[in-house]
Amino acid sequence: MRAYQRLLQYVKYDTTSDENAPESVCPSTAGQKKLAAALAEEMRRLGMAEVRMDPHGYVYASLPADCAEPQPVIGLIAHMDTSFSAPGKNVRPRIVRGYDGGDIVLNAEKGIVMHPSEFGSLADDKGMDLIVTDGTTLLGADDKAGIAEILTTVEALAEKHVPHGKIAVAFTPDEEIGRGAERFDIPGFGADFAYTVDGGKLGQLEYENFNAASADVTVKGFSIHPGDAKNRMKNAVLLGIEFNSMLPPAETPAHTEGREGFYHLMSFSGDEE
Structure with a gap:
């Protein structure tokens, strides 16, 4: 199976992670476990060894x-998860064959168009086949394309008998909300x-990582009738x-x-209260 064919299957799963889920809940959404179970089964069909899915939805194989x-x-x-910044449900992928370098109309009805002037990276994709959505959802290629690439590589190595050492594979949940590494079984993964x-x-x-921290800031003001507010009101929004x-x-x-x-x-x- 080609990598793009796998991707088209994986994007059918809604795996949007939830930043508001309690940290004790992993994965943060049930859809991630559904994809995890499907991937575990696929790896068994490919003849991979040591296939397991732990209670938190991490999938391992070799x-x-x-x-x-x-x-x-x-x-x-x-x-396996996708960003919560846009919908990840009911994804409608479409293949643009031999991209000509011009505008890509994602959704004529809603007027959603990708312009090369706004998306500079499109210039590098001229002549290629592109997978897009109808503009109302994420595609989910981050990082279902990575999953597709890994399993397609594994399949090719096995079928073509390319000499290689042991390859460990892991698919993780909740990366988009910064929790992907928290329950990762490093000893069990076994990679050098x-x-x-x-x-x-x-x-x-890329051989460096991005580090970030977040903070929720709550400002409480003092509400009073605007007619009596002089030198008394504390406007929290301002x-x-x-x-x-x-x-x-x-x-x-x-x-x-x-x-x-x-x-x-x-x-x-x-x-205002």
């Missing part, structure tokens, strides 16, 4: 060595070193705006790159 000389155990890892197959350009190898304005304006995603850190306001809301 491809036994096929060479005479001892080799280090290489690990390949991908995550490993690669995460997730994102990046074709042929690109105080929140003032707080955000105190952060360095040049240290935001719009003005940073590379190893430059940034502050990113993800949501802001307020009301």
Whole structure:
């Protein structure tokens, strides 16, 4: 099976992770376990060894060595969940054959169009086949494409009898909410070193990781009738705006790159009681 064919199957599963789920709940959504079970079964059909899914939805397996000389155990890892920033249910994938470099109309009815002027990376994809959605959901290629690539590689190595050392494979939940590594069974995985197959350009190898922390800031003001508010009202919304304005304006995603850190306001809301 081709990698893209696997991807088209995996995106049928709604595996959106939930950042509001209690940390004691893993995976944070039931859909991730459904995909995990399907992947475990697929790996058994491929003849992989040591296939197991733990109670938290982590899936492990291995491809036994096929060479005479001892080799280090290489690990390949991908995550099953998708971002909560856009819907991941009822994904409708479509293949754009031989992309011509122009606009891609995702949804004519809703006027959703991908313009190369807005998505500069499209210039590198001219002539390729692209998999897109109808513009109302995520595709879920992050990181179901990684899963598809790993299992297609494993299948090819086994079928073509390419000499290789033992390969350990793991698929993890809740990466998008920063919990993917918390319950990872490193000793049981058994790799001497490993690669995460997730994102990046074709042929690109990233050897550093991104670190981030989040904070929820709650501002409580003092509510009073506007007619009697002079020198008494404490408007929590305005105080929140003032707080955000105190952060360095040049240290935001719009003005940073590379190893430059940034502050990113993800949501802001307020009301009056």
